[in-house]
Amino acid sequence: MGGLTLNYLIRRIFVFFLTILIASTVIFIIPRLAPGDPIQSMIARISEQAGYVENSDKIIAGWREKFGLNDPFHIQYFRYLKNLVVFDFGVSLANFPVSVGTIIKRSLPWTIGLMTISLALYFIIGNLFGALLSWRKTPFFAKGLIASSMIFTSLPAILAALMLVYLFAFNYDVFPLTGSFERGLEQEWSWDFISSVLYHGFLPALSIVLVSFGYFAIGMRGMMVTIEGDDYMIFGQAKGLKPFYLLLRYQVRNALLPQMTALALSLGVIVSGQVLVEAVFSYRGLGSVILQAILDLDYTVIQGTSFILIMITALAVLFIDLLYPLIDPRISLSR
Amino acid sequence: MLGSKFDNPWFNFRLISGALIIGFIVFGSLLGRFAWNPELSVTTSSPLNLPPYGFVNLRKQEGVLEHPLGTDNSGRDMLAVLIVGTPRTLSIGLIAAGAGMLIGGLLGFSSGFIGGRWDDFVRVFADSTITIPALAVLIVIQSLFRVDIYTMAVLIALFSWPGPTRYIRAQVLTMRESGYVKMARISGVPTFDIMFKEMMPNLIPYLVASFIGNTAGAILFAIGLQVLGLGSTRLPTLGITIYYAIESAALLRGMWWWWGLPTLVLAVIFIGLLLVNLGLDEVCNPRLRKAD
Numbered sequence: 049m050g051g052l053t054l055n056y057l058i059r060r061i062f063v064f065f066l067t068i069l070i071a072s073t074v075i076f077i078i079p080r081l082a083p084g085d086p087i088q089s090m091i092a093r094i095s096e097q098a099g100y101v102e103n104s105d106k107i108i109a110g111w112r113e114k115f116g117l118n119d120p121f122h123i124q125y126f127r128y129l130k131n132l133v134v135f136d137f138g139v140s141l142a143n144f145p146v147s148v149g150t151i152i153k154r155s156l157p158w159t160i161g162l163m164t165i166s167l168a169l170y171f172i173i174g175n176l177f178g179a180l181l182s183w184r185k186t187p188f189f190a191k192g193l194i195a196s197s198m199i200f201t202s203l204p205a206i207l208a209a210l211m212l213v214y215l216f217a218f219n220y221d222v223f224p225l226t227g228s229f230e231r232g233l234e235q236e237w238s239w240d241f242i243s244s245v246l247y248h249g250f251l252p253a254l255s256i257v258l259v260s261f262g263y264f265a266i267g268m269r270g271m272m273v274t275i276e277g278d279d280y281m282i283f284g285q286a287k288g289l290k291p292f293y294l295l296l297r298y299q300v301r302n303a304l305l306p307q308m309t310a311l312a313l314s315l316g317v318i319v320s321g322q323v324l325v326e327a328v329f330s331y332r333g334l335g336s337v338i339l340q341a342i343l344d345l346d347y348t349v350i351q352g353t354s355f356i357l358i359m360i361t362a363l364a365v366l367f368i369d370l371l372y373p374l375i376d377p378r379i380s381l382s383r
Numbered sequence: 384m385l386g387s388k389f390d391n392p393w394f395n396f397r398l399i400s401g402a403l404i405i406g407f408i409v410f411g412s413l414l415g416r417f418a419w420n421p422e423l424s425v426t427t428s429s430p431l432n433l434p435p436y437g438f439v440n441l442r443k444q445e446g447v448l449e450h451p452l453g454t455d456n457s458g459r460d461m462l463a464v465l466i467v468g469t470p471r472t473l474s475i476g477l478i479a480a481g482a483g484m485l486i487g488g489l490l491g492f493s494s495g496f497i498g499g500r501w502d503d504f505v506r507v508f509a510d511s512t513i514t515i516p517a518l519a520v521l522i523v524i525q526s527l528f529r530v531d532i533y534t535m536a537v538l539i540a541l542f543s544w545p546g547p548t549r550y551i552r553a554q555v556l557t558m559r560e561s562g563y564v565k566m567a568r569i570s571g572v573p574t575f576d577i578m579f580k581e582m583m584p585n586l587i588p589y590l591v592a593s594f595i596g597n598t599a600g601a602i603l604f605a606i607g608l609q610v611l612g613l614g615s616t617r618l619p620t621l622g623i624t625i626y627y628a629i630e631s632a633a634l635l636r637g638m639w640w641w642w643g644l645p646t647l648v649l650a651v652i653f654i655g656l657l658l659v660n661l662g663l664d665e666v667c668n669p670r671l672r673k674a675d
Contacts (some may be wrong), residue, residue, distance in 0.1 A: 062507070063507060063510050063511050066507065066508075066511040067511040067512070067514055067515055070508075070511055070512055070515065071515045071519075071520055074520055074524075074541065075520055075523045075524065078524050078538070079523075079524060079527045079528060199654065201657055202599055202653050202656070202657045203649075203650055203653045203654075204602075204603045204606050204607065204649070204653070206606065206607060206610055207606075207646045207649055207650060210625070210629075210634070210642060210646055211646065213634060214634060214639060214642075214643070218634055218635065266661065266664075270664065270668065270671060273668075273671055274668070312514065313513055313514065313549075315514060315516075316513065316514045316515050316516045316517065317516075317517075317600065317603070319516040319518075319519075320516045320517060320518030320519070320603075320604065320607060321603075321607070323516075323518055323519070323522075323607075324518075324607050324610060324611070327610075327611065328629070338522060338611070339611060341526075342522070342526055342611055342612060342613065343612070345526075347526060347527070350522060350523055350526050351523050353519075354519035354520065354522055354523045355519075357516055357519040358515055358516060358519050358520070361514060361515070361516045362514060362515075365514045
């Protein structure tokens with residue numbers, strides 16, 4: 049079992065829970081530090097939209113009672129944590145009485161699907177391009193092409209999404225403007241449905257991949273350049289190993305390990321970008337749910353969806369971390 | 384580029400071009416205030432839906448020189464919006480990155496230098512925070528309280544310290560074992576002097592690099608929140624402008640200048656920041672320099 053030791057396992061799982069604890073604590077505390085009462089400002093906002101809310105005093109008092117806002121701070125906090133642990137986010141305010149859980153369950157597969165596919169794409173493309181950029185045998189024009197394709201790197205994904213929508217969906221009408229499959233299609237494992245999903249998912253995935261792969265390409269190039277000067281590379285060359293074999297087995301294999309760490313570290317930012325991309329494309333994932341909830345002032349949905357996003361990101365990071373010692377037999381991380 | 388005798392790592396192409404781009408944007412938007420009337424960024428100050436000069440909108444109206452970059456559908460002059468909005472967007476990034484850097488610098492430096500329990504604590508805390516998709520947390524907070532851009536910057540800073548912390552800690556750990564620091568320690572130089580007089584100067588490129596990276600990250604989050612409609616809508620920023628454009632279906636109405644120009648300015652900012660960072664990478668890592 050490579051170097052996956054109990055100690056490492058416990059440490060990673062501890063970090064996983066700590067991540068979620070920190071995020072949910074910040075969500076809990078900051079609104080309570082701010083001046084004013086969240087429910088009062090909620091009512092103010094709703095009445096801003098709906099004109100006048102009758103008996104708002106009573107509603108406020110009722111909600112304060114219902115949500116237990118009159119209880120001491122620490123009791124509120126533990127009740128809040130307990131609800132998160134059992135995934136009880138209450139009911140949607142805008143689509144009463146649908147529970148927040150139901151809404152999330154509907155859109156979660158779309159978000160996870162888009163996340164997984166684009167992750168595989170930008171990680172593979174990024175590392176490949178980065179390796180090719182530093183390889184001596186890569187033709188000059190290919191290096192130029194790769195370098196210029198990296199102009200989108202670090203751009204917010206939402207800006208890339210806007211440009212792609214304008215170019216390919218509005219101006220040239222090659223790809224659909226919104227949605228994640230053809231309207232009216234049955235959601236089943238049929239060729240029609242799957243191809244429609246791929247067709248609709250192309251632009252959202254592309255906008256995430258375009259802005260993310262360069263990050264890994266730059267990291268890969270840096271690692272490759274560093275490794276190139278190492279003694280075992282020179283020894284490999286002296287042994288007369290084929291350049292391509294040397295590239296893959298000696299250089300890329302070793303450079304890939306820090307790249308895994310980089311992937312885990314950057315996932316939070318990339319997932320944040322995906323939320324916005326989904327919102328732009330009205331993709332059926334959690335991003336669109338959040339956008340709609342913001343428009344509807346649907347606080348329970350906003351809170352529940354955000355928590356699930358934090359959760360799946362943390363899970364993905366945990367997964368990558370657990371993969372790491374299996375890939376790198378040198379590191380047993382058993383300290 | 385220059386003769387090897389004058390090979391100063393700070394004079395590399397990426398760093399200089401990136402700095403020039405950023406400088407151009409900053410000075411352009413600051414000086415623009417004097418060259419163009421910022422009052423035109425207020426609603427109903429100009430005619431509606433005009434295209435940039437030399438273009439025609441869907442209603443066959445031609446752009447006029449009084450509004451060279453066109454206007455939006457509430458009568459804001461786009462040039463004025465860009466001039467007023469760009470510094471605001473940049474300042475969110477700078478404040479958040481500055482605050483994040485300060486925390487990150489202190490934590491990273493101290494945990495690398497002191498080590499032990501404190502190091503364990505800082506490392507686990509940073510590792511846990513860095514993977515949080517900050518946007519999700521910020522969305523929840525902002526949906527309850529619509530805060531002004533400076534409060535927003537401080538909230539973003541809550542999530543921008545782990546990057547610098549990790550980065551600086553790693554550098555300090557390497558440096559601590561290097562010859563000159565050991566030498567200083569043996570010679571009985573006080574710890575405080577070792578930290579700030581011996582090590583700090585060598586850390587500067589790393590500090591600047593992580594500051595730049597953080598600025599980009601903070602702008603990214605601010606833009607994200609604003610495009611979702613979660614920023615203060617009182618004063619225009621680039622993100623809020625894009626939000627208005629999307630809200631009013633500017634994409635479908637062919638008003639590319641409305642969403643496209645702020646997007647372009649943002650893209651240029653991000654490319655500039657990336658170039659600066661790549662340039663600093665070359666300063667830090669001599670092997671990268673030889674690779675070109």
